[in-house]
Amino acid sequence: MSSSMLAQPLKLKRPSALRVLAYLGLVVLGAVVGVAGALLQPAWLPGGLLLALAGEAGLLLGAARAVGSRAGAVAPAVGWTVTVILLTATRPEGDFVFGTGAASYLFLLGGMAVAVICATLAPLRQPGGDRVRLGK
Numbered sequence: 001m002s003s004s005m006l007a008q009p010l011k012l013k014r015p016s017a018l019r020v021l022a023y024l025g026l027v028v029l030g031a032v033v034g035v036a037g038a039l040l041q042p043a044w045l046p047g048g049l050l051l052a053l054a055g056e057a058g059l060l061l062g063a064a065r066a067v068g069s070r071a072g073a074v075a076p077a078v079g080w081t082v083t084v085i086l087l088t089a090t091r092p093e094g095d096f097v098f099g100t101g102a103a104s105y106l107f108l109l110g111g112m113a114v115a116v117i118c119a120t121l122a123p124l125r126q127p128g129g130d131r132v133r134l135g136k
Helices: 017-040 047-067 071-088 102-121
Strands: none
Touching (some): 047 071, 047 102
């Protein structure tokens, strides 16, 4: 009797240098979208807020589709989240990017919710071949 595929140990391959470089590029792209959204969202309220969140969602889902895994959505989400959190901190001079208001909190919390939703809905890479089909 052959052993089940579920009982086999998981064999992970090291990611290629190109894949690591792609993920690092996606982190930087997420940071750029975070800065752009932070500057755009207070400009045209509520349209700027919706446009900033839609831009983030487009980046996350597009990156996931381009890479072919959920990690493609997670990488720019990390860049976006770290950048936006750093932009919320005040500087010693008293300067800040976000004002106190509902729109800033909606951008911060809404962006994090969009990141979770997009990472959850991102397409998964499916194994190929006849051996992995159920019922065979």
